[in-house]
Amino acid sequence: MAYGARLLMHPRNRYQGHYDLTALFRLEPSLKTWSTLTPTGKESLNFGEPEAVKLLNKALLKHWYQVEWMLPDDHLCPPIPGRADYIHHLADCLADDLPTPYGPDISVLDIGCGANCIYPLIGSAEYGWRFTGSDCQPESIRAAQQLLAMNTGLTRAIRLRRQRDSRKIFDGIIQPNEFYHATLCNPPFHTSAQAAAQGTARKNNHLGLATEQLNFAGRYHELWCPGGEIGFISQMIDESVIYKNQVLWFTTLVAKQQSLGTLRKILRQKSVPVVKEIEMGQGNKKSRLLVWSFHTKRERKALMKPA
Template identity: 45%
Template sequence: MPPEAKPIEKENLHPRNPHRERYNFKQLCKSSPALRAFVSLNQYGDESIDFTNPEAVKALNNALLKHFYGVEGWNIPAGYLCPPIPGRADYIHYIADLLAENNNGVIPTGSQVKILDIGTGANCVYPLIGSSVYVWQFVGSEVDLIALASAKNIVALNKQLKDKIEIRRQTSKASIFNGIIKPGELFDVSICNPPFHSSALEAKSATDTKWKKLGINPKQNNALNFGGQKTELWYPGGEAAFITRMIDESALTPDSCKWFTTLVSKKETLPLVHKALKKVKALDVKTINMAQGQKVSRVLCWTFLG
């Protein structure tokens, strides 16, 4: 029996997000012919891909980045995080709105705007989107050497990004801003998608739940839903501990960023991090709500500058 109605997709994305509509696979395959091998008709009679297939998801990301952002040759090493592009684009657009608040309502564009991406990952997605849409300058930090090499390779494959994106190695696993921000350097915004699980066991449990929702026995599939390494998925104490550490370290370099920001996945994290922000005497704190379908997230923003 056919389903009664098609599911609504991406209705809560940012108004400027180009991914609010259903994927146009004909257009995407024209931009990236390699995607065609993964496209078939789903239960609703629409063209789609098998989202449980990591190679299919990677091919879709490649096509989206090429079609909407002009990115060539995007790839990531096996086992590394393959992020959903629509949600990543949302963060960038909300950051643009944040910057517009102190610019007479006008989004500042161009190379004079400097963004710091903490833990840019092997995928380098935030700098790719932000530099394409708003022509911002990005510095991406990364502690994982394989992810670092991957991000640098993506930038090298795209000559138009050479002067827009710089990838810096974080040599200390105990540091976030220290060792990355140079003396006297000022960023307009720092962004971060922190690891939100507290342990490898918690990360695996969340992944098993995702597989079950997709109708797949997790015991038959040991891969994480969209990949991911330890530094991408979990941190002792979870996202609350990581963000608290970020807040404490930001207070040691308060003049380096006009706004510090991070994604917050769990609602229960907010009281803890707001308490940490009060302790370090942040001058202004904002929480921006984001949503992609049923998934709700938030952007926590704070500043020490008047």
């Protein structure tokens, strides 16, 4: 684990370079099965095994947020610290326009919430926000709904909607009289199933695993789409023009540094006046948030109304 990278993590992130494995093993005893030792003799986990990562997430959500969590096989299992970083940076962005970035009056739309529903779970626990989560796969919506039903109060804080047209992002989800303080998204970033498999092979090689071992989980729509992340985010930018008066901030993760140049150009073509790029890092992995608004600070304050 690259402890030097901890300085890139948001200061409010509950994970700052190490896990309390003793506490996590108490909460999720089966996690102990995947315990291993680092070359320096420190206890760690076998992060190359999907089941270990899934159990770690289950323990972390219970430990940090008192949330009961489950995830069906073959669905994307996201790293909790990285997803929490996104939420904290989004809160900083909202704090520029709001007296406080806390409370149920703040409404956020998660595009592609998946069966894991991670962003709504963390955002509602950390900041008390209300969420709408969308996904194009009915099985993901059903799994997320079951997850919410396991936790008292979450069905009031988080609602789910199915996107019935996989070619659309906001269209069909944002209703005419709705207002969102922000949207967030972790878009599929591979261009094809082959590219996703190659990415997995590189990851396995880094972890010292056999290249044919698929150590990630995820349905195709979670991992790749035509045009990759540039294609997906370009569509998001196009649709954001339509909903610019119903959303304060549009945001998305951008996995590849080289994608930013193309996306900046598209935003300039749409005459978007406010664009921000926020770099994030967890361990050896770096990512960035792309944030845009069609309104100046004064206009955003005038636009705001109860969610």
